[in-house]
Structures are given as C-alpha cells and as structure tokens.
Amino acid sequence: MVKLFNLAVNNEKEILEIIKNREEDLDVINDVKLILEEVKKDKDKALIKFNKLFDKVDITNLKVSKEEIDEAFKLVEEDFIEAIKGSIENVKKYHEKQVKNGYSIIEKNGVFMGQLVTPLQRVGVYVPGGTASYPSSVVMNVIPAEIAGVSEIVMVTPPKNDGSINPYILVAASLAGVSEIYKVGGAQSIGALAYGTETIKNVDKIVGPGNIYVAMAKKLVFGTVDIDMVAGPSEILVIADENSNSKYIAADLMSQAEHDKRAASILLTTSEKLYNEVLEEINIQIKDLERKDIIEESLKNYGMAVICEDINKCIELSNKIAPEHLELMIENPLEYLGSVKNAGSIFLGYYSPEPLGDYYAGPNHVLPTNGTARFSSPLSVDSFIKKSSYLYYSKEELQKVSKNIMILAEKEGLTAHRNSVKVRIDND
Amino acid sequence: MVKLFNLAVNNEKEILEIIKNREEDLDVINDVKLILEEVKKDKDKALIKFNKLFDKVDITNLKVSKEEIDEAFKLVEEDFIEAIKGSIENVKKYHEKQVKNGYSIIEKNGVFMGQLVTPLQRVGVYVPGGTASYPSSVVMNVIPAEIAGVSEIVMVTPPKNDGSINPYILVAASLAGVSEIYKVGGAQSIGALAYGTETIKNVDKIVGPGNIYVAMAKKLVFGTVDIDMVAGPSEILVIADENSNSKYIAADLMSQAEHDKRAASILLTTSEKLYNEVLEEINIQIKDLERKDIIEESLKNYGMAVICEDINKCIELSNKIAPEHLELMIENPLEYLGSVKNAGSIFLGYYSPEPLGDYYAGPNHVLPTNGTARFSSPLSVDSFIKKSSYLYYSKEELQKVSKNIMILAEKEGLTAHRNSVKVRIDND
Numbered sequence: 001m002v003k004l005f006n007l008a009v010n011n012e013k014e015i016l017e018i019i020k021n022r023e024e025d026l027d028v029i030n031d032v033k034l035i036l037e038e039v040k041k042d043k044d045k046a047l048i049k050f051n052k053l054f055d056k057v058d059i060t061n062l063k064v065s066k067e068e069i070d071e072a073f074k075l076v077e078e079d080f081i082e083a084i085k086g087s088i089e090n091v092k093k094y095h096e097k098q099v100k101n102g103y104s105i106i107e108k109n110g111v112f113m114g115q116l117v118t119p120l121q122r123v124g125v126y127v128p129g130g131t132a133s134y135p136s137s138v139v140m141n142v143i144p145a146e147i148a149g150v151s152e153i154v155m156v157t158p159p160k161n162d163g164s165i166n167p168y169i170l171v172a173a174s175l176a177g178v179s180e181i182y183k184v185g186g187a188q189s190i191g192a193l194a195y196g197t198e199t200i201k202n203v204d205k206i207v208g209p210g211n212i213y214v215a216m217a218k219k220l221v222f223g224t225v226d227i228d229m230v231a232g233p234s235e236i237l238v239i240a241d242e243n244s245n246s247k248y249i250a251a252d253l254m255s256q257a258e259h260d261k262r263a264a265s266i267l268l269t270t271s272e273k274l275y276n277e278v279l280e281e282i283n284i285q286i287k288d289l290e291r292k293d294i295i296e297e298s299l300k301n302y303g304m305a306v307i308c309e310d311i312n313k314c315i316e317l318s319n320k321i322a323p324e325h326l327e328l329m330i331e332n333p334l335e336y337l338g339s340v341k342n343a344g345s346i347f348l349g350y351y352s353p354e355p356l357g358d359y360y361a362g363p364n365h366v367l368p369t370n371g372t373a374r375f376s377s378p379l380s381v382d383s384f385i386k387k388s389s390y391l392y393y394s395k396e397e398l399q400k401v402s403k404n405i406m407i408l409a410e411k412e413g414l415t416a417h418r419n420s421v422k423v424r425i426d427n428d
Numbered sequence: 429m430v431k432l433f434n435l436a437v438n439n440e441k442e443i444l445e446i447i448k449n450r451e452e453d454l455d456v457i458n459d460v461k462l463i464l465e466e467v468k469k470d471k472d473k474a475l476i477k478f479n480k481l482f483d484k485v486d487i488t489n490l491k492v493s494k495e496e497i498d499e500a501f502k503l504v505e506e507d508f509i510e511a512i513k514g515s516i517e518n519v520k521k522y523h524e525k526q527v528k529n530g531y532s533i534i535e536k537n538g539v540f541m542g543q544l545v546t547p548l549q550r551v552g553v554y555v556p557g558g559t560a561s562y563p564s565s566v567v568m569n570v571i572p573a574e575i576a577g578v579s580e581i582v583m584v585t586p587p588k589n590d591g592s593i594n595p596y597i598l599v600a601a602s603l604a605g606v607s608e609i610y611k612v613g614g615a616q617s618i619g620a621l622a623y624g625t626e627t628i629k630n631v632d633k634i635v636g637p638g639n640i641y642v643a644m645a646k647k648l649v650f651g652t653v654d655i656d657m658v659a660g661p662s663e664i665l666v667i668a669d670e671n672s673n674s675k676y677i678a679a680d681l682m683s684q685a686e687h688d689k690r691a692a693s694i695l696l697t698t699s700e701k702l703y704n705e706v707l708e709e710i711n712i713q714i715k716d717l718e719r720k721d722i723i724e725e726s727l728k729n730y731g732m733a734v735i736c737e738d739i740n741k742c743i744e745l746s747n748k749i750a751p752e753h754l755e756l757m758i759e760n761p762l763e764y765l766g767s768v769k770n771a772g773s774i775f776l777g778y779y780s781p782e783p784l785g786d787y788y789a790g791p792n793h794v795l796p797t798n799g800t801a802r803f804s805s806p807l808s809v810d811s812f813i814k815k816s817s818y819l820y821y822s823k824e825e826l827q828k829v830s831k832n833i834m835i836l837a838e839k840e841g842l843t844a845h846r847n848s849v850k851v852r853i854d855n856d
Binding site: 134205230257351353354358359361374386388391392407416420 | 510511521522531543546548562564596632653658676679682685687713717761769770771772775777778781785788790791792800801810815816817821823825841843849850852
C-alpha cells in the first residue's frame, strides 16, 4: 500500500499522472437524457414512476410533511442534535464573513455607476440517500445559501422503500433552514428542479453531491439553471516533517481513503523514516475501521508518499497537484501558508485534522477536487449571489465622451451602436 | 416588425416563450471532439494543420512578435488609440473596486481560521477574427484579469490569410496588458489553451466570445480548465414611460438587433402611442444602418413591445425575462432600481444608452444572456480569483469539540474520520 517516490530520482510527471487519471468514464449520458426528457414532459407523473422503478417506493405525495419532520426529531439522539447545532453555529460564523456588498462610484457632473449584489431566489439542494446519507453535507450546502439571503431552499433526496427519509437528514435540514423537502432522488430529481413539475417549482441553481447519474444530470441541465461544480475524485495531501506524528498521518490518509476507491491520499515528507512509520501505523489502525476494503483499494491504487529535499519542495509539488485538502503537519505551518497557491482547504499544524473541517470548525467541506483548486473555490456565500452593474450618465457627460464611443463603434462596424449615441447628440 | 402585446390581454407565458426559444441547436459536437483530440495528441502540428484547413493560412511561427505589435501601432489612427485608452482607464476604475480580500477569524484559545484569495496564474482570452473582430471585447476580458493579479494573460485569435492579425486587436491587447498573443483560432485554439502544446502553455481558465465551434470546444474542455459562461443569444429590454424619446428607444433597440439575428429587442411601456412612434422611428433610422438586414430579421422574429398597466408591472415582467441589458428610460429610474431582481447591466435615464456601457463607461460588457441573469453575473475581477480556506485548532480546543465531531462521523458511518480525531485524543 502507499507507493514510495523520491522527488530527487523519480519523474514528477509520473507522480502527477497517477493522480490525474482517476476519472471514471461511465457512459450514462443517454439514460440520463431520457430521464430528463420524460420529467420535462410528464412532470410529477414521471417522478412517481421513477421512484417506483429506481427506489422501489410507491408514493404519490412527494412533499415531506411537518409531521414527518417532528417525528424525525423524536427518532434521533439528543447528542446528535447538540453536535449538529454546534456545527451549524460554527459554519454560520465562518460564512457570515463572506457577505458581500455592492459598491457605487459617484463622480461630479452626474456620472454614477456601480454594482448591485442580490441573492438567488430559489435554490435546490441534492442530498444522496442510502449509505451515503450525510447530514453534514446538508449543513454545508444550505447554510451559505441561507446567509446569502436565498428565500427558498428546496431539498430533494431519495426515499427509503417505506417512503420515509433518513431522520438525521430531516433534522439537519430543518435546523439548517431548508424550506421544502421532496422525496425524489437521482437524475429525475435534477430534472424536476431544473424544469419544474406540478409539485416542485423550478429553481435557479442546484447544488449538492450525488452519484454518476446525478452528476451527469447536473451537467446536462447546466445553462437552464446554474450548478455547483461537478465533483470528481477527492484527495488529501499531507506535508509532514520528521517531527510529525505518524499515528496522526496514517489516520488522516485513511480518513480520505475511506470515501471512495478513487480517492487519493498523498504524503509529502522530508523523512523516509516517517514514511516507514506511517506504513506501520496504517497496518495497525486499519484493522478497526469499518470501510477497510475501500481504504485498502484506494491506498493501493492512489496512495503515495514522496520524499522531498525540503518543505519548500513539498509545497511546490503540492501547488502542482492542487489538492482538495492540504494538511501542513509541520512545526511552523504559518511560515509556509503564504506559499500555498492551489488548495481547496488548508489544515494547519498537528491538531487540525481534516474531519475537524469536514464536520465542525466552520469552513465549507464542499471543495474543488481533482486538481480544480487551480481555478475554483470552496462553496461559499458567493455561490448563491449574483451581481448586476448599473450606470447613469448626464446629458453633458454623454456628449463629452460621445466622440470616443462613436470611433470605437465605427471601427467594429457596428453603425447602430454608433447611431444610438448619435441620436442623443444630434437631437438636442 | 416589433410585435405588439398587451399584458392585460396577452398571456405572459407566450411572451416569455418567444424569448426563450432562440437557441440554435447546431450539431458540431463530433467535429469539435475530433479537433480537440488531434490538438491534444499532435499539439503544434495540429494547430498548423487546422490553420491551413480552416483559415487558409500557412504559418509555422504562431507567436505574434514585438515587431508586429509595433507595426500595428503605426497602422491605426491616433483617435482610435485615444478612444481605447479612455475606455481602458474607465474599465480599470470600475473594476478596481471589485478587488477582494481574504478574511480571518481569530478566537481565544488558539482557534484561527479564514479565507485566502489568490489570482489564477494563467488565463487564455479568445478573440474572434474576421468581421466580428472587436477591440472592445479585448479590453473587457483582459482588464478584470489584470486587476485580479493574473500574471500570464494569453490571447489567441485567428490570423488573416496573409498571416497577420487585425491591428486594432493588437493595439487593444497591447494597451490592455496581454502578455502573449498566438495566431490560432477556432476549436483548435481552445484545445491548445486547455491541453497545452510546444508553443502554447496550458492555462487555468478560458474566456471570450466565439462562434459555435469555439463555444462547443469551451463546453467540452470545462473541468480541465475553467471557462466563462457560454454566451447564448443576447437581448435588450427597454422600459419607457410616455415622456420617453422614441428616437432614442428606436436607436437602442436596433443597436442590440444588429448583433445577431437571434438577438431579442424588447420594449415594455405604459404607452401605446409611444410604441407607434418607435415603429416610425425604426423605419426612418434603419435606412442608414449598415447591418440593416440583420436588424430587420432580428426585429421581425424577436422584436416585441408589451403594453403594461404601470412601470411596476414592467419591472415585474422584466424580472421574469432577466434581460442581459435593461434600460430604464423613465423619469425617475432610481425609484425602480431597487425592484430590479434579475438583469446583467442596468442603464438609467435617457442619456445612458447601451453602447455607453458596451464601449466606455467602465462596467463590463460581458454579461449573462438569455435569461441567465437569474443566476449569473457580469464578468468581473471575481472571475479571475480563487479562494482557499485555512484552519488551525490548538490541542485543547480540538479536545473540547472532539466528542461532537466523533458523533457526527459515527452517524455517517465514517469510522476512519472518527479515528482521525480519536488518535489525537487518545495518544496524549
């Protein structure tokens, strides 16, 4: 498990290629297209049909009732409620700092312009069902929308056979501020959110993780509505010096590996001794972990350790990989934070493990995966707002700049653009 | 030309449908896939081949030289240089207000977290060639990237038969701050920017308008790199009261219509008299306009006037249409600005016509089209930055929250996540 490389001898390109080549190329586009078309045409009828077909559940009332939510609160443990409330509070505090104001530029002579910031009106959150049912994901997707001022936050999630929804999900949704919940999942639920049905009104944006059908459906409806990024395989990259604790590193690498057999867990270190200790620790700790098989397969294929000359070289390589999660398990992480160019979320020091961020501390756990941290960002309040510009010129000021505008319009061969300025100058 | 509706009698849905149904469904996906694959494989060789095949130009040196740029400055008129410089200055001033800082949250007991904002490193700007060669588009795409701090701004544009580039484009690019320019266009240039070739290093994001091949290529490489939105058919919506000047309205509707036969030009007004005057004015002014044929076809298919009971009703309908450009040609536009929910750019009063914004005043002219202002925004400095979160907890603080994290991890069945916290608590 966990292949060893040495940056001084191995080809860097070889290391990068292993991480890049994790995409699954499942050919579901045609199935998904058919599902979306049927939902667009038959609306609720199609949703009820696909619920039967895919989720083996026969229900006509898709909307979760207030009674079902009340019932869920009775089913979950008190300490879960306390934990999720603590998480929500921290996530709110972190995201409130992201609220953005517009600006205006006011000049003499009646020139006035600026930027308006407005929330999206209606947003859909997809929440997977079954074993991949994650209350923390509800919190991370809903809170930024709520803080942005989105007035309608709609959740869709596949029901169980008996027509019920996981109570932990319902409690998290209720506490986070979801306004409507519908019992439908898969590509069909994405179609409902994008096109609207009798029961589910269409939204402006769809967020949230899902399986390959959901991901493909989101890609296909993009343009009709906005979507968050389609998540690829995820990764953790740990940079550790010789003083770092091998127990912690082993645990953190496996916490990423348990997500998915395509997850990549990467250790960059200055110490080959540490690598050997980490290997030993993995072999000890893995025995007690429920998802042992996934961890083993993931580490076998995409577990890597790279010995680097110094921490700066580790950071350089990390910037090329652009990991979703970056742990700087080194003595003085702040000395290197400024050199990090590409990373979704950065965990500093020995006591800030990835799960602290995944569940609790405040930063979002919806992060750019598979090297996309080169150009994209964690989910945030910005993901749920839009901007408009506005512009006012007085007659006198328009006259002053009219010559320049008309020259530029002329050079582009757009005489109707030129004319729009000209009529205002000529006719007064 | 310009169909008349009355909101009191016509079905609103009918009006919205006309605007929505402007998408061209050109089936170029397979051609574009082949081009991209060949560029990925053969790199420069493929670019040289496609230059010959599509642009009828036989060149081996793809990079524009400093001499060619110097030469371009000699070929363009002094008043063009002055006009484009004025435009650049205003666009800079408007976009500088968008520069975003990170933030940090520092709490007692060694809890420390925040958001880093960093520029994208390398960005590609596509600039169309031929008749659709727009220096203003160079300015609008390059300046926000430059202000964001992007260090490498690369431009690609198809060369003319003789291997040269439109000198107005070269001058605009040079003044705006483009760092490299390459003579290649079409889907092949998008492939080069996404995958890299011997001559053109791959980028992190591709922006800029193009034909259907370019748009499809951008869609297909999205994920490997980021892209700006794929622009659909554009529109102007003018809201006018009975005091509004029909000459101005006619001119502005046609300035949008000349772009494209799929452009929509929409007048919402309280006055049917005004509508009739606007029609007359169109018939007078159109005679002198070079793109008369495009204007006529566009207005015939997508020109609309809707009589509304009052200005509030106009605004309501406009919010549903979510126009790219919204002109409030009314007496007190500021009284209504706060009610505008969905619009790319808003032009206030009688002397702020769309071309003032397209060319000169400062706001960006790259705007969400075809109703996407419901969920997306003008191109801005935000389009060229990315964010990362960072997080530090002390040992004591991790211990305090460890119980809550472990409960949440357990409920999600992720025991390796739980373990990552547990090893840090147990082993000290």
